[in-house]
Amino acid sequence: MDGSASALDEPRNIDQGLSRSDRVFVTSARSVGVFVFVLVAAIGLFLGYQALPTLHHYGFRFFTETQWVPERNIVGLAAVLLGTVEVALIALAVGFPLALFTALFVSEYAPARVRTACVSLIDLMAAVPSIIYGLWGFFLLQPRAMLVARFLAQHFSFIPFFRVDTDPNAAAWAQSKFTASAFIAGLAVSMMVIPLAAAIMRGVFAQAPLGEREAAKALGATRWGVIKTVVLPFGRRGIIGGTMLALGRALGETIAVALIISPAFEIKWHVLSVGTATVSALIAGRFGEATHAQLSALLAAGFVLFAMTLGVNTVAAVFVNRSRSGEGSEI
Amino acid sequence: MTVVDLDRPRPVSTRTFDDYAALGGAAVGSLATVWLLYSRVFATQGALGFIVCWYVGFIALYAAVSAFTQPRVTVVDRAISAVVHGGAAVVGIALATTIGYVFVKGWPALHHLNFYTQDMGGVRPTAPLTQGGVRHAVVGSAIEVGLAVVMAMPLGVATAVYMAEVGGRLSNAVRTVIEAMTALPDILAGLFVYTVLIIGLHWERTGLAASIALAVTMLPVVARSAEVVLKVVPSGLREASLALGASKWQTTTGVVLPTARSGLATSLIIGIARITGETAPLLIVSGASTFFNTNPTHDPMNSLPLYIFTAVRSGETNFVARGYGAAAFLVLLVLGLFALTRVLARGRLESK
Numbered sequence: 001m002d003g004s005a006s007a008l009d010e011p012r013n014i015d016q017g018l019s020r021s022d023r024v025f026v027t028s029a030r031s032v033g034v035f036v037f038v039l040v041a042a043i044g045l046f047l048g049y050q051a052l053p054t055l056h057h058y059g060f061r062f063f064t065e066t067q068w069v070p071e072r073n074i075v076g077l078a079a080v081l082l083g084t085v086e087v088a089l090i091a092l093a094v095g096f097p098l099a100l101f102t103a104l105f106v107s108e109y110a111p112a113r114v115r116t117a118c119v120s121l122i123d124l125m126a127a128v129p130s131i132i133y134g135l136w137g138f139f140l141l142q143p144r145a146m147l148v149a150r151f152l153a154q155h156f157s158f159i160p161f162f163r164v165d166t167d168p169n170a171a172a173w174a175q176s177k178f179t180a181s182a183f184i185a186g187l188a189v190s191m192m193v194i195p196l197a198a199a200i201m202r203g204v205f206a207q208a209p210l211g212e213r214e215a216a217k218a219l220g221a222t223r224w225g226v227i228k229t230v231v232l233p234f235g236r237r238g239i240i241g242g243t244m245l246a247l248g249r250a251l252g253e254t255i256a257v258a259l260i261i262s263p264a265f266e267i268k269w270h271v272l273s274v275g276t277a278t279v280s281a282l283i284a285g286r287f288g289e290a291t292h293a294q295l296s297a298l299l300a301a302g303f304v305l306f307a308m309t310l311g312v313n314t315v316a317a318v319f320v321n322r323s324r325s326g327e328g329s330e331i
Numbered sequence: 332m333t334v335v336d337l338d339r340p341r342p343v344s345t346r347t348f349d350d351y352a353a354l355g356g357a358a359v360g361s362l363a364t365v366w367l368l369y370s371r372v373f374a375t376q377g378a379l380g381f382i383v384c385w386y387v388g389f390i391a392l393y394a395a396v397s398a399f400t401q402p403r404v405t406v407v408d409r410a411i412s413a414v415v416h417g418g419a420a421v422v423g424i425a426l427a428t429t430i431g432y433v434f435v436k437g438w439p440a441l442h443h444l445n446f447y448t449q450d451m452g453g454v455r456p457t458a459p460l461t462q463g464g465v466r467h468a469v470v471g472s473a474i475e476v477g478l479a480v481v482m483a484m485p486l487g488v489a490t491a492v493y494m495a496e497v498g499g500r501l502s503n504a505v506r507t508v509i510e511a512m513t514a515l516p517d518i519l520a521g522l523f524v525y526t527v528l529i530i531g532l533h534w535e536r537t538g539l540a541a542s543i544a545l546a547v548t549m550l551p552v553v554a555r556s557a558e559v560v561l562k563v564v565p566s567g568l569r570e571a572s573l574a575l576g577a578s579k580w581q582t583t584t585g586v587v588l589p590t591a592r593s594g595l596a597t598s599l600i601i602g603i604a605r606i607t608g609e610t611a612p613l614l615i616v617s618g619a620s621t622f623f624n625t626n627p628t629h630d631p632m633n634s635l636p637l638y639i640f641t642a643v644r645s646g647e648t649n650f651v652a653r654g655y656g657a658a659a660f661l662v663l664l665v666l667g668l669f670a671l672t673r674v675l676a677r678g679r680l681e682s683k
Contacts, residue, residue, distance in 0.1 A: 018578075018579070019578050021578055021580050021581075022578045022579045022580055024580075025578075025579055025580035025583070026497050026579065029489065029492055029493040029496070029497045030493060030497060030499075030501065032486065032489040032490055032493055033489075033490055033493035033494070033497075033501065033502060033505045034501070034505075035486075036486060036490045036505060036509070036550070036554065037501075037504060037505045037508055039550075040508050040509060040511075040512045040550070040551065041508050043512070043515070043520075043523050043547065044508075044511070044512070044515075046523060046526075046527070047519065047523065050526065097418060098418050098421055098422050099422075100418070101414065101415045101417070101418025101419055101422075102418060102419045102422045104415050105415050105416060105418070105419035106419070108415075109412065109415055109416065109419075120673065121423070121426065123669070124426070124666070124669055125422075125426050127601075127604045127605070127608075127665050127668075127669050128426075128429065128430070128608070128662065128665065129607070129608020129609070129610070129636060129661060129662075129665060130608065130610065131608065131610045131636050131639055131640060131658070131661075132429060132430075132433060132608070132658055132661070132662060133429060135432075135433060135639070135643060135654075135655070135658055136425075136428065136429040136432055136433075138643075139432075139436075139643075140428060140429075140432050144377060144378065144379040145379065146377075147376055147377025147379065147380055148377060148379055148380045148383070150377075151377065151380045155373075191425060191429070194422055198422070222404055222405065222407075222408035223408055223412065224407060224408040224411045224412070225404070225408070227411075248514055251516070252514075252515075252516025252517065252518070252519075253516075254516065254517060254518040254610070254611035255610040255611050255614070255636075255640065259640070259643070259644070280516055280518045280611065283518050283519075283522055283615075284518060284611060284614055284615070287522065287525065287615055292530070295526060295530065298522065299522060299526060302516075302518070302519045302522050305516055305519070306514070306515060306516065306519055309514040309515070309516060310511055310514045312514075313510075313511070313513070313514035314511070314514075317510060
């Protein structure tokens with residue numbers, strides 16, 4: 001009696017382990033995961049490893065030198081990094097308000113009938129290849145944006161950024177001084193970051209609690225009142241995260257920028273005037289004639305760019321709330 | 332005592348004639364004022380700047396006119412509403428002009444039949460549009476994208492299955508690394524493949540090298556979006572399957588993957604649309620051929636984005652026109668893929 005009772009108290013082992021087929025499944029799935037992990041990590045490590053000789057050779061001067069003349073052993077990122085950041089910031093300065101307005105329009109102002117169509121249009125905008133935006137920026141936008149640049153140079157040249165080293169008021173003004181600039185490249189890149197940022201912001205705005213919206217309306221809030229008190233505070237993380245992701249995208253954009261800018265390796269704060277350089281456009285333009293050492297320098301430049309985008313995206317990931325990624329949805 | 336008609340809802344939008352008059356009056360008034368200032372007083376040129384100034388003037392005037400009759404709250408609401416509508420309109424117009432411009436400029440090349448049936452082998456860039464075409468670029472794009480999909484899709488889905496169905500501490504590390512890799516600028520994928528395969532292993536610049544570069548950019552995108560799709564599969568279905576005695580493997584292949592099929596197809600097509608237009612890595616690794624080449628392991632292979640890039644940089648009128656034709660064709664392809672995802676997504680909604 002005693003013996004059998006103690007046997008009953010002992011819990012039956014319900015975890016019978018995995019069957020053989022499942023062991024094979026789990027093991028092979030895990031090995032695929034490990035393979036992808038190694039592959040992807042190897043790319044990052046490879047870039048870092050290839051960058052080492054250059055960083056070792058040039059030391060800190062790699063970040064302070066402006067010229068990029070590998071033939072004369074002068075290689076530095078100062079001008080290129082500044083150009084990259086300038087183009088990305090101009091893209092954000094133009095793209096952030098437009099993305100925010102677009103997201104607000106779709107989630108707050110658009111009639112319910114056209115809302116789905118608007119969401120599709122944002123997705124479509126994100127799917128248009130970047131070279132198409134490059135064509136648009138170079139051939140359609142540049143002749144028009146050039147005049148805007150001249151207008152800014154004429155009337156706002158007291159702001160140092162808007163100065164152009166030519167006389168914008170001259171009757172026969174030097175048009176070429178206002179083309180191929182960081183400003184125009186930034187405008188083209190903004191087209192690529194707007195759908196990215198707008199889609200994330202809209203997604204967050206759509207989740208703003210209905211009860212609070214209704215409460216605000218019941219208290220007599222106008223549409224802007226609802227946005228200001230409910231939607232924007234609720235969506236703050238999405239706004240910041242979406243903008244950071246857009247910044248990461250803008251930093252790495254290659255082909256549209258390479259199509260528009262004319263390369264210039266100098267520290268240049270005058271964003272309206274001709275010539276700038278970005279890391280990705282530098283790589284696209286220089287890899288062809290690169291010798292081994294030059295390739296290493298380009299890889300080092302690429303690694304610095306990757307480190308920047310990675311940092312920006314990591315911060316973005318902290319902000320963009322991804323509550324759903326943890327668990328499966330219920331029936 | 333007044334009888335309230337309960338059946339008829341009270342109109343909640345109370346726009347009066349006065350409101351519409353304020354809107355229209357502000358638009359016309361600001362147009363006149365800005366025209367006077369812009370083209371007469373400051374004598375500036377450029378339609379883009381004019382429209383921007385007109386819009387700023389319109390908002391200022393609209394707010395001012397509203398302020399005569401409305402309280403401050405309403406004035407602010409109206410001004411913000413005008414700003415938001417204007418911003419969305421700018422984005423819409425920019426998208427419309429982008430796509431429209433490509434088609435308008437591409438039409439001279441697009442309406443010649445030889446544009447689709449011939450390649451550029453032996454055709455000078457200056458040749459008239461009745462000679463030469465994009466056949467080699469279209470076929471090259473199809474081969475490169477196809478190979479990239481064959482490499483990236485199974486790996487991506489398997490990784491997603493691992494992260495979503497097997498899990499464990501290691502899967503979090505895999506997820507972190509994959510998310511980090513979506514930050515990789517596309518040109519660096521090209522530079523990586525160029526350094527390893529072409530410089531390191533002395534490959535030629537071929538279509539295969541290009542598709543490897545494309546697969547590298549596609550893999551994190553597919554893995555991440557496929558994982559999201561698998562996570563959306565209701566866990567009740569999994570539990571039901573396991574409760575009936577099915578193994579994990581049977582649950583995954585018999586329940587989870589079939590349920591997620593249309594979602595997986597969508598993520599696949601998004602990945603394809605993304606790499607079809609990818610130019611930067613191809614610029615580095617594939618090399619642009621002018622001739623027809625279906626062998627991805629030998630000789631350079633052209634592709635649509637690369638064709639567009641070389642064509643518009645050439646400066647030759649006819650070659651630029653061909654570039655636009657190719658761009659329009661590329662946009663059509665992407666639009667087609669995009670429409671396909673919508674159809675699939677709708678199918679998924681209806682089956683629920």
